[in-house]
Amino acid sequence: MKVLVATEKPFAAAAVAGIKNIVEGAGHTLALLEKYTSKEELLAAVADADALIVRSDKVTAEVADAARNLKIVVRAGAGFDNLDLDALSAHRVVAMNTPGQNANAVAELAIAMMIFMCRNQFTPATGSEVMGKKIGIQAFGNVGRLVGKKAEALGMSVMAVDPFIPAEKISEMGATPAASVEELYSSCNFVSVHIPATPETIGSIGYDLITKMPKGATLINTARKEVIDEAGLEKALEERPDLKYATDIAPSNYAALREKFGERVFATPKKMGAQTAEANLNAGLAAANQICAFFKDGCTRFQLNKF
Numbered sequence: 107m108k109v110l111v112a113t114e115k116p117f118a119a120a121a122v123a124g125i126k127n128i129v130e131g132a133g134h135t136l137a138l139l140e141k142y143t144s145k146e147e148l149l150a151a152v153a154d155a156d157a158l159i160v161r162s163d164k165v166t167a168e169v170a171d172a173a174r175n176l177k178i179v180v181r182a183g184a185g186f187d188n189l190d191l192d193a194l195s196a197h198r199v200v201a202m203n204t205p206g207q208n209a210n211a212v213a214e215l216a217i218a219m220m221i222f223m224c225r226n227q228f229t230p231a232t233g234s235e236v237m238g239k240k241i242g243i244q245a246f247g248n249v250g251r252l253v254g255k256k257a258e259a260l261g262m263s264v265m266a267v268d269p270f271i272p273a274e275k276i277s278e279m280g281a282t283p284a285a286s287v288e289e290l291y292s293s294c295n296f297v298s299v300h301i302p303a304t305p306e307t308i309g310s311i312g313y314d315l316i317t318k319m320p321k322g323a324t325l326i327n328t329a330r331k332e333v334i335d336e337a338g339l340e341k342a343l344e345e346r347p348d349l350k351y352a353t354d355i356a357p358s359n360y361a362a363l364r365e366k367f368g369e370r371v372f373a374t375p376k377k378m379g380a381q382t383a384e385a386n387l388n389a390g391l392a393a394a395n396q397i398c399a400f401f402k403d404g405c406t407r408f409q410l411n412k413f
């Protein structure tokens with residue numbers, strides 16, 4: 107089988123070497139399309155691929171149409187809003203992600219951003235400490251749970267909310283369950299956002315929620331920019347000069363926000379939550395192993411779509 111790795115933003119070299127080992131060791135061939143700059147390059151490369159590994163690359167209906175031999179696509183990472191699952195299902199292509207493989211990298215970044223904002227983006231002005239403060243985790247999945255553990259180790263109290271995890275389970279996992287998202291926002295000094303971007307969550311964090319936060323609070327987003335209602339965020343920051351916002355995914359109005367609010371806002375120059383050597387390797391190898399297991403035994407663990 108021909109396994110194509112198509113990455114606009116390539117994996118680290120060690121991850122590519124590891125993927126190659128796994129794929130070729132299982133008797134398949136590996137093709138690489140890295141740093142491509144046009145959709146046409148991707149459409150041409152997928153034409154004869156049996157399997158596809160991508161990172162944040164968009165696998166659209168057009169890609170699914172062009173990939174006539176494709177049987178499986180694996181998104182090396184957690185969020186899969188870059189895959190058109192309906193189009194893949196229509197072509198009976200199995201879609202998977204690699205949950206948990208980059209969670210530690212993202213959790214470390216969320217904690218780093220929290221401290222960075224407490225220390226006024228490492229400028230000499232008097233900052234504040236996180237010990238004794240309360241962090242609210244919005245969605246207690248792989249990343250959220252790790253953020254909770256790390257925050258606890260820093261002496262913080264941890265609250266969490268997740269519509270798909272019962273309150274008792276959240277307690278068992280060491281956090282105080284919030285009765286609602288509103289309660290989370292109104293009672294935490296920091297809220298760390300870990301919800302996926304779905305039709306229900308897109309634009310769901312806006313003025314009403316953000317202004318519920320207590321005085322001096324900081325919102326940290328390492329999930330997706332789409333979950334924030336940007337106009338609502340801007341209005342909240344305008345009305346509440348005590349609030350701060352840090353994100354791994356620059357808002358569309360970042361230049362305006364930065365001009366208006368200076369160091370109260372921060373966005374990484376380029377999404378970098380999962381951009382560590384370790385996460386690259388873990389997610390890349392997991393993707394290769396999942397493809398090999400699928401071809402060997404028909405294993406569909408982590409399948410995202412149904413058809």
Ligand code: NAD
Pocket residue numbers: 183184185186205206208209212244245246247248249250268269270271300301302303304306307328329330354377378379380381
């Ligand atoms: P995960 O799948 O382990 O956890 C997601 C959690 O969200 C689950 O517990 C689930 O119950 C909850 N959830 C699902 N639908 C929801 C909804 N409608 N409202 C509220 N909660 C909902 O994923 P993860 O590994 O923890 O990653 C979380 C998100 O972070 C991903 O979806 C992705 O968008 C983002 N992410 C960003 C980076 C980055 O580079 N910054 C890297 C990895 C993941």
